[in-house]
Amino acid sequence: MMDFMTRCRPYVLGGVLALVATVALAVQPDEVLDDPALEARARDISAGLRCLVCQNESIDESNASLAKDLRLLVRDRLLAGDTDAEVVAFIVDRYGEFVLLKPTTGGWNWLLWASGPGLFVLALGMGVAYIRRRGQVPAGGEAGLSEDEQKRLDELLKD
Amino acid sequence: MITELGHFALILAFLVSIVQMVMPMVGAHKRWPGWMAVGEPAATLQFLLVAVSFAALTHAFVVSDFSLRIVYENSHSDKPMLYKISGVWGNHEGSMLLWVLILALFGACAAWFGANVPPTLRARVLAVQSSISAAFYTFILFTSNPFDRLSVAPINGTDLNPLLQDPGLAFHPPFLYLGYVGLSICFSFAVAALIEGRVDAAWGRWVRPWTLAAWIFLTIGIALGSWWAYYELGWGGFWFWDPVENASFMPWLFAGALLHSAIVVEKRESLKSWTILLAILAFGFSLIGTFIVRSGLLTSVHAFANDPVRGKFILYILLFFTGGALTLFAARAKTMEAKGVFGVVSRESALVANNVLLAVSSFVVFVGTMWPFVAEMLFDRKLSVGAPFFNMAFTPFMVVLGLILPIGAMISWKRGKLDRVLRSLMPAFGLAVALMGLVWAMQTGRSLMGPIGVFLGTWLVAGAATDLISRTGQNRDLSRLFRLPRSEWGKAVAHSGLGVTMLGIAGMLAWQQEDIRVAQIDTPFEVGAYEFTLQDVQRVQGPNYISTMGQVLVTKAGRDVAVLNPEKRIYPVAQMPTTEAAIDYRFMRDVYVVIGDAQDGGGWVMRVYIKPLANWIWGGALLMALGGCLSLSDRRYRIAAGARKAAPVQGVPAE
Numbered sequence: 001m002m003d004f005m006t007r008c009r010p011y012v013l014g015g016v017l018a019l020v021a022t023v024a025l026a027v028q029p030d031e032v033l034d035d036p037a038l039e040a041r042a043r044d045i046s047a048g049l050r051c052l053v054c055q056n057e058s059i060d061e062s063n064a065s066l067a068k069d070l071r072l073l074v075r076d077r078l079l080a081g082d083t084d085a086e087v088v089a090f091i092v093d094r095y096g097e098f099v100l101l102k103p104t105t106g107g108w109n110w111l112l113w114a115s116g117p118g119l120f121v122l123a124l125g126m127g128v129a130y131i132r133r134r135g136q137v138p139a140g141g142e143a144g145l146s147e148d149e150q151k152r153l154d155e156l157l158k159d
Numbered sequence: 160m161i162t163e164l165g166h167f168a169l170i171l172a173f174l175v176s177i178v179q180m181v182m183p184m185v186g187a188h189k190r191w192p193g194w195m196a197v198g199e200p201a202a203t204l205q206f207l208l209v210a211v212s213f214a215a216l217t218h219a220f221v222v223s224d225f226s227l228r229i230v231y232e233n234s235h236s237d238k239p240m241l242y243k244i245s246g247v248w249g250n251h252e253g254s255m256l257l258w259v260l261i262l263a264l265f266g267a268c269a270a271w272f273g274a275n276v277p278p279t280l281r282a283r284v285l286a287v288q289s290s291i292s293a294a295f296y297t298f299i300l301f302t303s304n305p306f307d308r309l310s311v312a313p314i315n316g317t318d319l320n321p322l323l324q325d326p327g328l329a330f331h332p333p334f335l336y337l338g339y340v341g342l343s344i345c346f347s348f349a350v351a352a353l354i355e356g357r358v359d360a361a362w363g364r365w366v367r368p369w370t371l372a373a374w375i376f377l378t379i380g381i382a383l384g385s386w387w388a389y390y391e392l393g394w395g396g397f398w399f400w401d402p403v404e405n406a407s408f409m410p411w412l413f414a415g416a417l418l419h420s421a422i423v424v425e426k427r428e429s430l431k432s433w434t435i436l437l438a439i440l441a442f443g444f445s446l447i448g449t450f451i452v453r454s455g456l457l458t459s460v461h462a463f464a465n466d467p468v469r470g471k472f473i474l475y476i477l478l479f480f481t482g483g484a485l486t487l488f489a490a491r492a493k494t495m496e497a498k499g500v501f502g503v504v505s506r507e508s509a510l511v512a513n514n515v516l517l518a519v520s521s522f523v524v525f526v527g528t529m530w531p532f533v534a535e536m537l538f539d540r541k542l543s544v545g546a547p548f549f550n551m552a553f554t555p556f557m558v559v560l561g562l563i564l565p566i567g568a569m570i571s572w573k574r575g576k577l578d579r580v581l582r583s584l585m586p587a588f589g590l591a592v593a594l595m596g597l598v599w600a601m602q603t604g605r606s607l608m609g610p611i612g613v614f615l616g617t618w619l620v621a622g623a624a625t626d627l628i629s630r631t632g633q634n635r636d637l638s639r640l641f642r643l644p645r646s647e648w649g650k651a652v653a654h655s656g657l658g659v660t661m662l663g664i665a666g667m668l669a670w671q672q673e674d675i676r677v678a679q680i681d682t683p684f685e686v687g688a689y690e691f692t693l694q695d696v697q698r699v700q701g702p703n704y705i706s707t708m709g710q711v712l713v714t715k716a717g718r719d720v721a722v723l724n725p726e727k728r729i730y731p732v733a734q735m736p737t738t739e740a741a742i743d744y745r746f747m748r749d750v751y752v753v754i755g756d757a758q759d760g761g762g763w764v765m766r767v768y769i770k771p772l773a774n775w776i777w778g779g780a781l782l783m784a785l786g787g788c789l790s791l792s793d794r795r796y797r798i799a800a801g802a803r804k805a806a807p808v809q810g811v812p813a814e
Contacts, residue, residue: 026393026394028675028755028764029675029676029677030677032675047546047547048545048547050543050545056401057399058545058546061394097542098542098543099543100542100543101543101544101545101546101547101548102547102548103544107540108537108538109542112527112530112548115523116519116520116523116552116553116555116556119519119523120515120519123519127512127514127515130433130511131507134499134501134507135500135503
């Protein structure tokens with residue numbers, strides 16, 4: 001059950017936060033921008049940014065007050081006319097790449113991104129090689145029961 | 160006194176496990192029947208002793224004996240009885256005791272139901288299983304003793320985390336553990352077979368029921384956890400790609416691969432060494448999961464046991480068992496020569512593809528989960544890998560899996576005819592394309608997720624139906640359906656369950672509607688086709704919490720649909736607030752209402768969601784589990800048939 005604790009980090013960080021405020025539910029009505037297109041972009045961006053005091057929770061989902069500050073910051077930047085990429089860059093500049101829920105491809109991270117396709121190609125190659133090998137075994141190799149096996153099979157069939 | 164008896168029983172169980180680990184193994188090696196026979200009574204005795212120990216701990220929770228440290232830390236006398244009991248495994252020490260209880264249970268089951276397994280193999284299986292138990296007894300007794308006393312017993316406890324006081328979550332860990340630990344038997348069978356140097360069709364048949372059982376439990380456990388997250392956390396998310404979730408998801412994927420490859424071993428005597436490897440990896444990933452959850456390595460502020468000593472200990476257990484098994488595998492794998500011959504187009508090939516996809520997708524989850532740790536250790540970068548990565552890296556494999564599944568499920572063993580299978584699947588394909596076109600036309604400018612999910616889901620369900628109907632023969636004699644082996648039904652039900660889950664995920668992600676606002680009392684507002692009215696907000700006193708409960712009338716086109724009572728609770732002892740969403744569950748959609756804070760200017764914050772097909776996600780998981788149960792109850796597992804081999808042409812009625 002502890003498996004799910006991490007998601008509610010603000011609750012779990014516990015005492016502290018709970019004493020400060022009662023539950024605030026992620027995005028609050030007063031944060032929502034008037035322009036629905038801009039708000040939709042804000043939601044999109046916030047879903048990709050990590051709440052720093054939570055574990056693995058985006059600022060869009062989080063109840064922590066820091067997440068709220070970040071949500072407001074995202075909206076401020078959007079109102080100031082930034083593009084989505086500029087907003088994200090602005091926040092990464094200040095909080096580091098830790099806030100990105102979707103890691104960049106820079107540096108050794110290419111290894112992370114390539115691992116899926118790479119492993120797939122590797123596994124597929126091995127699978128295909130195996131299948132072709134199985135197709136070439138002489139037919140005689142199939143039903144070879146050893147003497148012991150045959151004896152045991154006969155015994156079992158008698159039951 | 161009862162507590163001390165429990166502690167004592169646990170120590171005795173540890174001693175028994177050492178005997179069970181050594182004697183049958185030596186006996187099997189030297190062919191001493193007496194020593195081999197020790198395994199069964201020892202397994203039974205071990206299980207009874209751990210059961211006594213577990214009962215003693217449960218007793219302490221039930222009577223609220225706060226002189227026990229973990230009872231004090233995780234319970235409270237006001238707590239409802241259900242949560243007093245679930246509190247036993249709501250903490251590190253108690254959950255480890257549950258873990259060894261289940262280990263011993265599976266060991267005992269292997270002894271009780273293993274009459275048809277050859278004595279040397281059975282002795283070795285029980286010995287290997289007991290060596291795992293022994294490692295965990297050591298871990299519990301030396302680092303995580305649940306029977307620790309406090310020198311002064313406090314008047315009352317500090318309560319269980321309120322989020323965990325929930326019926327869905329009360330049963331989530333036992334199911335998950337039954338799954339995790341169930342894979343230990345497959346592991347023991349694999350290692351025993353490696354020591355024995357022999358893997359045949361009979362081995363495949365012995366291992367498969369255990370794999371199926373473990374997979375069923377994992378499926379239910381994961382679904383329960385996901386459902387809990389959906390209704391409890393207050394925004395209706397159902398999967399978060401959290402490290403601890405991934406910890407349970409990886410063994411599930413491997414177990415899925417294993418139960419398919421074991422079919423190939425059982426029916427065709429191929430894929431042997433790969434199946435052995437999968438069995439080792441499946442349990443290895445269970446251990447990795449345990450390590451991730453309990454070491455605090457990845458989630459540094461995890462609420463649960465992040466004591467580095469414990470983390471290290473589990474790491475050693477993990478390295479010893481997976482490392483040892485893999486070394487043994489490397490030494491012995493060559494002796495397991497495959498026997499079956501099959502063409503490129505065949506059920507065997509399809510199952511190889513299934514295994515490739517499931518294993519690779521599981522590794523992708525693994526790499527993504529461990530990457531932040533790797534990046535920090537090796538490259539000194541602090542970064543996150545979250546849901547957006549997993550959605551991109553993982554989903555394509557599931558899409559491909561869904562695409563080829565109905566074809567693979569129908570193709571013949573040995574040498575299949577692709578054109579014939581494709582022809583019989585044309586109606587299913589047509590239906591799936593038609594439905595995809597329909598939802599595409601109905602939604603404009605939304606994500607592609609919806610149409611793709613609808614296509615895959617329909618394709619899987621209709622494909623499973625086609626598979627069943629194809630078994631009715633040329634003249635479509637439907638009464639034949641009821642004479643089919645249960646495993647055929649199990650397969651169809653489980654596969655369509657996957658389709659239903661995919662439909663649910665697509666529906667929820669693509670067409671969810673959300674509304675956030677300050678709602679005034681008695682002022683209706685519209686979301687989608689529904690109208691919501693917050694009628695009243697009251698303070699309600701619960702057994703161990705205080706609740707702010709709203710009353711929301713939901714209407715559609717003037718007709719009442721439901722009255723919902725979303726709550727915000729405060730648990731004074733634990734000093735924690737929780738949200739209790741109110742949900743109107745219907746077949747085609749959920750209406751999900753959450754109440755937030757009172758506003759200074761009057762009114763309450765309210766969030767309302769319309770979630771189409773939400774129930775299908777867990778409904779599909781239930782279908783998968785049901786399919787597993789049907790397979791498990793198949794005749795060939797019920798009758799103790801030893802090595803009697805099923806006709807390999809079972810899946811080819813026309814030939």
